[in-house]
Amino acid sequence: MNISSVIVHAKPADIVSVRSGLEQIPGVEIHAANDDGKFIVTIETETDGETASTFDRINTMDGVMSAAMVFHQFESNPDDPVAAQAGFAAGGN
Numbered sequence: 001m002n003i004s005s006v007i008v009h010a011k012p013a014d015i016v017s018v019r020s021g022l023e024q025i026p027g028v029e030i031h032a033a034n035d036d037g038k039f040i041v042t043i044e045t046e047t048d049g050e051t052a053s054t055f056d057r058i059n060t061m062d063g064v065m066s067a068a069m070v071f072h073q074f075e076s077n078p079d080d081p082v083a084a085q086a087g088f089a090a091g092g093n
Helices: 012-023 048-059 081-089
Strands: 002-010 028-033 038-045 064-074
Touching: 002 012, 002 048, 012 028, 012 038, 038 048, 048 064
Parallel strands: none
Antiparallel strands: 002 038, 002 064, 028 038
C-alpha cells in the first residue's frame, strides 16, 4: 500500500470543479480545503505506478495551478500493526 499526501492549489474560480474532480478519482480523499483553493489530499494506491499516475492526473486537471507531493510511504503489510510501527520507528519510506 502506497500512501501519499499532496497539497493541491486550484484557481479560485475553479475550486468547485477541482473539488468535484478530486472526489471522482479512486484512492483520493480530501482532508482539508480553504477558500483560497488549497486542498490537502491523500492518495492511497497499491503500486508506485498507480501513485505516479494519480498524481499526474491531479496535476494536469483543469483549474489546478500546482500539486506538490509532501509525503510518501510504502507499507508492505498495512494490516499488521507491528510492521506499521516498526516502519515508523525506522523512519519509514
